[in-house]
Amino acid sequence: METLRIAFIYDVIYPWVKGGVEKRIHELAKRLAEKHEVHVYGYRLWGKETEIERGRIHYHGIVRIDPKALYAGSRRSILPPLLHSFGLIPALKGERFDVIDCQASPYLPALSLKVLDVKNVFITWHEFWGNYWLDYLGKVGLVGKTIESSLFAFERHLAVSQKTKMDLQNAGLRKPVHLVPNGVALREIRSVKPSPLESDFLFVGRIIPEKGVDFLLRSLALLKRRFPDFRAIIVGDGPERRKLERLARELGISDNITFTGFLKDYRDVIALMKASKVFAFPSRREGFGIVVLEAMASGLPIVTVNHPMNASMHLVENGKTGFVTSLSEKEFSSALLRAYEGWKKLGRTAEKKAENYDWDEIVKALLSVYRGG
Incomplete structure (x- = not known):
């Protein structure tokens, strides 16, 4: 050739x-x-x-x-x-x-x-x-x-x-x-060891309004009533970060949330995925969602939202590799808990699907x- x-x-x-x-x-x-x-x-x-x-x-x-x-x-x-x-x-x-x-x-x-x-x-x-x-x-x-x-x-x-x-x-x-x-780079992802910083729920993305991190925080606030000691990590940076850190304090969940900021090393992001249980991704506008595939390849079930501009929802088989919910914080919160309770089985299926990419x-x-x- x-x-x-x-x-x-x-x-x-x-x-x-x-x-x-x-x-x-x-x-x-x-x-x-x-x-x-x-x-x-x-x-x-x-x-x-x-x-x-x-x-x-x-x-x-x-x-x-x-x-x-x-x-x-x-x-x-x-x-x-x-x-x-x-x-x-x-x-x-x-x-x-x-x-x-x-x-x-x-x-x-x-x-x-x-x-x-x-x-x-x-x-x-x-x-x-x-x-x-x-x-x-x-x-x-x-x-x-x-x-x-x-x-x-x-x-x-x-x-x-x-x-x-x-x-x-x-x-x-x-x-x-x-x-x-x-x-996804399957060989590289498989070579990464889990981070010592464990979490129950993980978000990775730019901190801009379309990513829905404010929606995620309010959903986690609802979840705290049933799961008071949950741990969540928000990876990324952007113009909304300070406002969202303030919102976490107002919702009474700042002790449950870690904002890491932008991580320069891709392997550090994958390591955090491998040390988490559920990937929470309520983005309202996504052309594809590579980060969703990376989370799936790391063995995480996905919880995302049904929105006309969110193409990443099409990567998720509802009930098999995660959950796709409406733009309801109550429904998203319940889906997070369901994904957490069944994360091992859902994550194995998600990892298998990621092999096609x-x-x-x-x-x-x-x-x-x-x-x-």
């Missing part, structure tokens, strides 16, 4: 910023780089060099951004992706790639590829907002909705979940959409799509 020259385009880059999209690109890139030439174009989150190489992956820092500037309040700031998009035009001009895998959001970088009239572009959709833009921004959301749908002009599309694929088709995208899901197999499927198979 011929060697391909591949570019991934997204604004934030793993491991300097850790999230689901960043993790997908990292896991795919490091496997592809074993036999192919791989480049990643995003923010310069490291030192002075505009280009660095790590693990045979070539990283291009288009514009220097402080990670603290990524958010304006609880929402992602528009300025950094705008600067990134303008910077992509001179950075990519004259470059020749066999494949450019551009993440749909934040949309503007894809428009820069249109300006350059670049060929061989795949748009990877992690979620599709459509009318949700209006809920998110009101009338101003019409701008986001219009820009999002403008990406339908590209010829090649990838979706990371069946839900997103169906959302795209229902929104009028008539071009083929290839399903290439996210995955090994990154080594995902990258083979991706290469087949890249090559037109």
